[in-house]
Amino acid sequence: MKNDQKKGNKVFLSLVTFVLGFMLAYSYNIAKEEENFDEKNRKDFEWKEENQLRNQLINQQEKNSALQEELYGKQEKVRDYEQKLSHEKEIFFNLAEDADKYRMYLGKVKVKGRGIKVTLEDEEYNPNVDNVNKYIVHEQHIFKVVNELKISGASAIAINGQRLKHNSYIICNGPVITIDGNEYPAPFEISAIGDPDVMESALNIVGGVKDQLVNDHIVFTMEKKSELVFKPIVGERQR
Template sequence: MSDQDEKTGEYRLRRELPDEVPAEATPNGHHAAGAVEENPPPEITGRQRLINGLWPPRVTRAQLIVALLLFGLGFGLAVQVASNSDGDSALRGARQEDLVRILDELDDRTQRLEDEKQGLEKQRDELENSSNQAEEARRQTIEKERQLGVLAGTVAAQGPGITMTIDDTKGTVEADMLLDAIQELRAAGAEAIQVNGVRVVASTYLTDSGQSVSVDGNKINAPFRFKVIGKPQDLEPALNIPGGVVQTLEKEQATVTVERSDKIVVDALRAAKRPDYARSSSQ
């Protein structure tokens, strides 16, 4: 190709291409696309992005509800820990021999439950192995009736146990304190309880009545005398545990004496009450 032809082609190409259009500034001061900015905005660092994302905080409704639930849970745990600490304060200050006595009492309760389990298993085996199952069932029914009569207070009972006397000269002993004593004795294995001539049964209730106390509607006055049938080695320590019945009554300036005996007679009786609505399902 000659020089003349190259000049002619270049001239033709220049005529076909449009002229360069200068970059125009937009109304907000920025150049149009394709133009090179003379003063670009400063580049944002990762730390600045993190700060901008965290502050100001943006709390949604769901986040607020979760925060309130967590606060309530934490407050409940704190109250539970505080209550457990208060309940254990008596044990923390107890002497070594008192702690040993508490452990022995727990072991005795466990043993009583195990003995009861073995007794029920023995009755089952006797019924299964007896040649005259009807006679054996009748014998066990009579024995069970006698046991239930003792628990229901419809028959007299005697056996080893303790006598606890509460002398209240200040008049500070109330019904709830006597009820605590009954519950502690039951937990320690008491099988029959009598308070000032009133038989204590499962439905027994105690109320304050002026300067005295009522047991199932019967007024009793100090000194309060408990006659309890059970294992003396279990009953007496249960009353004398740290923070227990005896210490609580002594704080109220009452005098408590507990005596063991090989023979306690509980002869106060309760009339057998027929239920108004409940009937045996076997009838």
């Protein structure tokens, strides 16, 4: 009886051990499958996430490239506008410069700068000269000086303080000259704004204006000026 009971216990323990072993093995397999499943899902998720990030990066790079192209296009337009504005600015500057020259030429603006002053005087009376007009300053003498100064680059000229216009006239009437209706006695001071060295050299050239006037018995003096100021011409007459 006892042997039968012992055998029964052994069988029961064997059965329990078998069941437990089966349960452990089954649990292990389940856990292993779950682990493998989780690992596969993790790798799938990481791959999907990496692929998504890669696609986002590619899209962003394409957007950046498109924006860069657009930026290059706008920069090119800006350069075109800048060139046009620069050209227009240059044209405007040239027009403004020309306008200033014309105003200066017409005597409509105040002018100041370095220059030169030439003084013409009648030579002292010489009883040995039969014709008094031979030692008097005439308009042609003044014209020679004025024309030479203009050729030498004078931007503005005045005689005895009266500024000359583009259409000024000079008439000799005995010992006086008339400039645009205003009479002036000798000596005649011809002032010009411009490069004093150039104008001085032009007047002093051998056989030039100075020599011609001296040969005509005209007292000729010349001096450089650090600054001359000519007021604008107002109205038709100026004193």
